[in-house]
Amino acid sequence: MSGRRKAEAPVSPLGFLGTALSYLALCVAALAALVLVVIPLVTGSQTYSVLTSSMAPKYAPGTFLVVKPVPFDELRVGDVITFQIESGSSAVITHRITAISPSQSGETTFITKGDNNDVEDELPVREVQVRGKLFYAVPFVGFAANALGNSDRGEALQWGAVALMGYGIVSMVRGALAKKRGDGETPESDAGTDDPDSDSTDGETARTAHFIFHREDPLGHDDPVLEECEHCNHDAAHPRDRSHRKPVAV
Missing domain, CATH: 1.10.287 (Helix Hairpins)
Structure with a gap:
């Protein structure tokens, strides 16, 4: 259909x-x-927000920083690190390593500087102060974090x-x-009684009615009849012509 x-x-x-x-x-x-x-x-990283312009323009105020802990001996000149201003203090700074030098005690320390600063930081950075290396930064997101507070x-x-x-x-x-x-919409059938274009169900009904019409008794008799041929030829000679036949009542 x-x-x-x-x-x-x-x-x-x-x-x-x-x-x-x-x-x-x-x-x-x-x-x-x-x-x-x-x-x-x-990754076990810590998040921070830039508050000053010392690392502008690349890391301007409001930048969201993700800082990942790395071994101290893997840090190199040019890396951006976040470190405590003083050992044990919660205040931190994010600056770039400009030099690596040993202290008088033989301990390795970093010399750091902000990209937007004219001079290097006054105090060297010790291993115990380093919180990690900058992993990636997201601009402007830090403004929302700053409004929330640390x-x-x-x-x-x-x-x-x-x-x-x-x-x-x-x-x-x-x-x-x-x-x-x-x-999930189900298709509608074209076989509706009001559809003039239908060629399926209505066509079947018409063919059935046509078939029944030709099976009816042409003389209108209610009783069953037998038909015999007037000529000697068999019905096959006139398969569709009923004019040469005559009804014989049973």
């Missing part, structure tokens, strides 16, 4: 825009969760990432349900 599917309604520009924005938000949420939370947690920053970032991932999951589920509803 032939059939055709309902004509699908054209997608409106606003609907298309909404779908595109949903997928864009999903991508942003996944990327933000990956960069701001997942990678730092997996104490609540890590927890807020985690909750923010969870919220972004939750939004992404909701967007995926809504898209999947909408697609399922669209694919």
